[in-house]
Amino acid sequence: MTLVPLLLVALATTGLLDADPALVVVLGLLLLGGGGALVARRARRSRGGDGDHPGVGDDRGGTGTALLDREPGTERPEDDGGDDGGAGTVTDELELPKVPDTPAELLEPEVVEPEVVEPEVVEPEPLTLRERFRQRLTRTRNVLGASVVELFGGGVTEEAWEGLEEALITADVGVTATMEIVEELRRRAREEGATSGEAVLELLKEELRAALGTPDRTLARATDDGPTVWLVTGVNGTGKTTTIGKLAAVEARAGNRLTLAAADTFRAAAAEQLGIWAERTGAELVRKEEGADPASVAYESYDAAVSKGSDLLIVDTAGRLHNKRQLMDELGKVKRVLEKQAGPLEETLLVLDATTGQNGIAQAQAFLEAVEITGIALTKLDGSSKGGIVVAVQRELGIPVKLVGLGEELDDLAPFDPELFVEGLFAEL
Ligand SMILES: Nc1nc2c(ncn2[C@@H]2O[C@H](COP(=O)(O)OP(=O)(O)OP(=O)(O)O)[C@@H](O)[C@H]2O)c(=O)[nH]1
Ligand SMILES: [Mg+2]
DSSP, X not given: OTHHHHHHHXXXXXXXXXXXXXXXXXXXXXHHHHHHHHHHHHHHHHHTSOSSSOOTTSTXXXXXXHHHHOOTTOOOTXXXXXXXXXXXOXXXXXXXXXXXXXXXXXXXXXXXXXXXXXXXXXXXXXXXXXXXXXXXXXXXXXXXXXXXXXXXXXXXXXXXXXXXXXXXXXXXXXXXXXXXXXXXXXXXXXXXXXOSHHHHHHHHHHHHHHHHOOOOOSOOOOSSSSOEEEEEEOSTTSSHHHHHHHHHHHXXXXXXXXXXXXXXXXXXXXXXXXXXXXXXXXXXXXXXXXXXXXXXXXXXXXXXXXXXXXXXXXXXXXXXXXXXXXXXXXXXXXXXXXXXXXXXXXXXXXEEEGGGTHHHHXXXXXXXXXSOOOEEXXXXXXXXXXXXXXXXXXXXXXXXXXXXXXXXXXXXXXXXXXXXXHHHHHOOO
């Protein structure tokens, strides 16, 4: 539109306006129309559109791409155009998916915590002693109990007797004891007319019970008011410390006050192990540094037991090989020191590992020579197929088996009961 007055001025200055006013008017109108068309074309070109729609590159900022991609006529109904900064652009944008604020939101799916249902804890009933013997003697029962039933299933034959001898020896009853037991069984079977497997089995149970004898198996206690002293010895790893822990649990439950002495100064860990049992059972613990003289620990522990008013002092010692002279002498010294203070000890227990079978007998002989042993604690009967060792120990050492270990837990120490033992060996579960 600005070109029209310029043209008119140009015409006037060139003298055309004076020549023919009508021509000037026609020219003026023509120029006016053409200029308008020219202006319109320029405007269209500069916007890149068709004149009716706004183009890309106006003041919309980052939404340009989305606008390029949109389908015609897909307006946003909620837009009122107020924020777009451009007339006629309100309905032009696509509805975009909502973009999360952080990448983490993108990556982490919503976690729905499953409802946790606590399982109901049903405390198992504690096993009776009878059940414990039955359950824990499985391995020996497998070689002994089961095979006897099988052997005599076809009658009382020579072959069956030989098989029985073999089974008893495999279960570590010991050769001498086995020969004696089988000989006596044969005689009785003949005299009493036992002709079935069941009858022979009953006789065998009787013979085993007889072989175990009826010695006093109770743990001795002080008759004066001084604390009872039990000294615990044995080869490495037989179960001394564990047996002391189990004993402490039984005694504490019975209401006795206890002191435990860590006279195993060979390793610091040994005193720590005993310390755990002391804590569990509420017992006092006496210990010294690693390498200290075991006899001095024993000495101090007796004093402590007296001053604390303990009913019972149990002394743990280091495992020692029975053929090491110096170590056996050391054990003798511990015992002498204690006896000087306390008089004869109520118990000196030898802990034997049932899984070592006949080797345990040789070990025991050496201990018997070094110190007087008053009772045997036979551990790990639960893990042994050589449970017959109980018979051998009893017969060959002449020392009562007073305690048996039937497992690693607190309640797995039992006073040895020949009735329950023999019943457990042949029980049908
Ligand atoms: N299955 C079973 N394991 C037992 C029993 N008694 C002890 N044990 C295990 O035998 C291992 C050795 O037991 P400890 O009590 O440390 O033996 P220790 O005679 O004190 O050993 P040292 O002090 O090293 O000579 C441990 O793993 C005990 O849990 C038992 O009656 N049955
Ligand atoms: Mg130990």
